[in-house]
Amino acid sequence: MEGFLDFFAGSGLVTEGMRGFFRAVWANDHCPKKAAVYRANFASGRFMQCGIERVRGGDVPEAALGWASFPCQDLSLAGRVAGIGGDRSGLAWEWLRVVDEMGGPPLLVAENVAGLVSARNGAHYQVLHDALQARGYRSGALELNAIRWLPQSRPRIFVVSVRADLDVSRFTEKSPGWAHSSAIVRAAGRVNDFLWWKLPEPPARESFLEDIIDPGAECNAEPVTRRVLGLLSPRHQTRLLREMANGFQVAPGYKRTREGRQVLELRFDRVAGCLRTPEGGSSRQVLVLKRDGRLATRLLTVREAARLMGVRDDYRIPGSYNDGYRAMGDAVAVPVVRHLAEYLLEPLCSAQKKDGA
Numbered sequence: 001m002e003g004f005l006d007f008f009a010g011s012g013l014v015t016e017g018m019r020g021f022f023r024a025v026w027a028n029d030h031c032p033k034k035a036a037v038y039r040a041n042f043a044s045g046r047f048m049q050c051g052i053e054r055v056r057g058g059d060v061p062e063a064a065l066g067w068a069s070f071p072c073q074d075l076s077l078a079g080r081v082a083g084i085g086g087d088r089s090g091l092a093w094e095w096l097r098v099v100d101e102m103g104g105p106p107l108l109v110a111e112n113v114a115g116l117v118s119a120r121n122g123a124h125y126q127v128l129h130d131a132l133q134a135r136g137y138r139s140g141a142l143e144l145n146a147i148r149w150l151p152q153s154r155p156r157i158f159v160v161s162v163r164a165d166l167d168v169s170r171f172t173e174k175s176p177g178w179a180h181s182s183a184i185v186r187a188a189g190r191v192n193d194f195l196w197w198k199l200p201e202p203p204a205r206e207s208f209l210e211d212i213i214d215p216g217a218e219c220n221a222e223p224v225t226r227r228v229l230g231l232l233s234p235r236h237q238t239r240l241l242r243e244m245a246n247g248f249q250v251a252p253g254y255k256r257t258r259e260g261r262q263v264l265e266l267r268f269d270r271v272a273g274c275l276r277t278p279e280g281g282s283s284r285q286v287l288v289l290k291r292d293g294r295l296a297t298r299l300l301t302v303r304e305a306a307r308l309m310g311v312r313d314d315y316r317i318p319g320s321y322n323d324g325y326r327a328m329g330d331a332v333a334v335p336v337v338r339h340l341a342e343y344l345l346e347p348l349c350s351a352q353k354k355d356g357a
């Protein structure tokens with residue numbers, strides 16, 4: 001099995017998703033709490049805990065693939081959208097510096113939020129695409145939403161790049177496919193030589209939110225539940241009553257401020273909203289459930305958050321509730337990584353090896 005480098009490795013869900021296809025030979029993240037999760041699950045020797053700014057090409061072993069899930073805050077539409085030049089998303093440049101210093105693996109993947117292609121009509125994507133091209137790579141982006149595999153809506157962009165000398169004709173289409181959103185199509189129009197990667201569609205999802213719920217998890221005391229349900233708008237209250245008469249089990253929601261008032265907004269499509277990192281109470285997902293014929297409320301547990309990311313139940317997540325929730329909210333959904341590894345990255349890697357042989 002070929003080796004891969006897990007840049008911005010966080011709690012290790014990319015390393016986990018790659019299992020069976022690529023072996024992580026090196027990983028890096030600056031966060032001690034994330035490092036603790038990584039080390040609790042994988043050989044700790046390969047983990048370099050420091051800022052990417054301090055990593056030098058010579059620190060990094062040779063590998064077939066370099067994956068970077070670089071920070072998204074400056075590309076997230078909820079954030080400041082400073083873009084790929086921002087303090088945090090701009091760490092992509094530190095990643096590319098390391099890639100330059102080490103000579104550049106044959107395959108690269110950059111993962112981020114949808115804002116990478118949609119913000120400023122694709123201008124941030126254009127900058128990244130051009131920078132990769134200047135380094136001798138050909139690239140194309142895919143949008144994969146975890147909802148195709150898991151009961152969580154989590155669209156993410158995966159920019160897959162290969163060395164320009166590889167013949168990619170059997171891995172690409174002439175036009176956009178199911179994993180190319182309209183934002184990707186727009187962004188592609190801004191650049192030269194965009195690759196329309198070919199990827200099979202996953203089979204229909206079989207799991208729903210109720211399948212990942214821990215029935216033993218403790219719910220809020222009644223006065224808290226009354227207060228939480230009091231945050232529902234009249235429209236959502238009516239919908240909840242209707243659902244109650246209709247086999248309702250669980251609905252997730254986020255607290256938001258609307259016109260200066262805190263409200264709880266629920267969804268009733270049997271999937272969770274995108275997990276986010278808990279900077280404040282409003283970024284943690286609330287569940288409204290039916291318990292013994294009555295409504296109950298509580299926060300999503302860390303294990304439930306992990307299941308929403310496709311993480312196996314024996315994956316160790318040390319630390320506090322917030323540490324665990326953040327570790328999952330920041331991560332890349334495991335089956336999405338696996339799908340990409342199985343149907344595109346590993347075949348590309350084999351073709352690259354044959355070409356070089």
Ligand SMILES: C[S@@+](CC[C@H](N)C(=O)[O-])C[C@H]1O[C@@H](n2cnc3c(N)ncnc32)[C@H](O)[C@@H]1O
Pocket residue numbers: 008009010011012013014028029030031034050051052053069070071072091327330331332
């Ligand atoms: C989107 S998350 C990546 C998550 C990871 N791939 C996973 O699946 O768990 C971005 C990561 O970048 C890390 N990070 C932020 N600034 C960094 C820096 N200067 N050097 C190294 N890592 C950094 C964060 O700690 C976070 O884990």
